[in-house]
Amino acid sequence: SSPSPSPGDTSVLAGVYGPAEVKGSRELPDRAALEVLLRPKVGLPGVLERSREQLLRQTCEAVLLGVLHPRTAITLVLQVLNDAGSLLSCCLNAACMGLLDAGLPLASLFCGVTCALDPNGAIGLDPTSRQEQEARAVLTFAIDSAERKVLMATSKGSCSVEEMQQCLAAAQRAADTIFQFYRDSVRRKYSKS
């Protein structure tokens, strides 16, 4: 398992298990079967958690080299410790660090960035819960580390195509800071041994 980076006070704990034995029906003959479980802070997981699990799973499968471990199961469990806004991008960052820490083979890293468009059209990154509620549109992007391409994009609310492009450009710039944080964390971990 590995700890979580947090924009503001949002924090998520990630645990990765695998490559492990897989139960009969879920076995895939040519690659690893990735399962993502997202547990909210209170209550049982509902439809929102299920849809976020699918988004996270598709993003992780895009970078994970599952063909190196066919007929195995990889489980990623995310526990929300505190939600103060930008939860999905926090989950994406925690998932990436979890996969990195577990030593699973990855083709590249990814990070999550949330943008909020307020009614005036100004772009704010990593909004708090309050900013998310007041915003006209909230967009979350998963950016990969190799060429800053978009792995996943999800939006809530209404915005024009130009505004979406501007949010994407801002997210790609912000991704550099997050990837530098990953590199520094890994450096700290390996400097101790």
Next chain:
Amino acid sequence: MAAGRGTAAEACVGQVVLPGDVLLLPARPDEDGERLRLGAGAAPRGRLLCGPGLRRCAAGLLVTKCGLLRHRQAGGGATAAGGAYWVDSQQKRYVPVKGDHVIGIVTAKAGDVFKLDVGGSEQASLSYLAFEGATKRNRPNVQVGDLIYGQFLVANKDMEPEMVCIDSSGRSSGMGIIGEDGFLFKVSLGLIRKLLAPKCEIIQELSQLYPFELVLGMNGRIWVKAKTVQQTLIIVNILEACEYMTAEQRKQALAKFSGN
């Protein structure tokens, strides 16, 4: 963004690399497609080995695991064309690799084959004939729950792993059923590699403390047996703590025990 895609491999040796980093290999001097090589002067064409944590890609080597990049020169080579690159990474989960010596726990006896749990995604199989001096009449005395020290004969992503307790010449060379008593526990794979390095300080310091028997499995499992249960547990605790202690803290801990 094409800029920054790929740094020279030699520049990164000993540094932390992350998945997605591309390492460029030095251009081989004899790879000039235009000119034919005349004469008997054949430069030694070193083959570059791509070790754990690296995969070949169009531009060079793609890093797939985070860790420190290591390099070993090819024997007797002045050129950098040979040798091996690999990534030293920390991991707890074991993936079977051919040739690795591991400790397995017998979980089932199915006819002529034992099923062993080696800590991977699949159970390994071990034939009863794969012991030294075993014949159809003279079967080894293996029960469910026994510990076996053996090596992988077959271990790849597509097939069920197979273990044997003899080497290629038919001798057991230390492999086989591990005796009674003792204590089995699990540590990370990085610590095992550190302990298996020649002239490991930790093992030398511990052997001055009490005499003990030690079996190290590449799957992260360690079996320890000392004269009394208390001594065994002390050694187990020190080995488990070695992962997080520096050399200084370890010497202090051992000094406390050698007084007892």
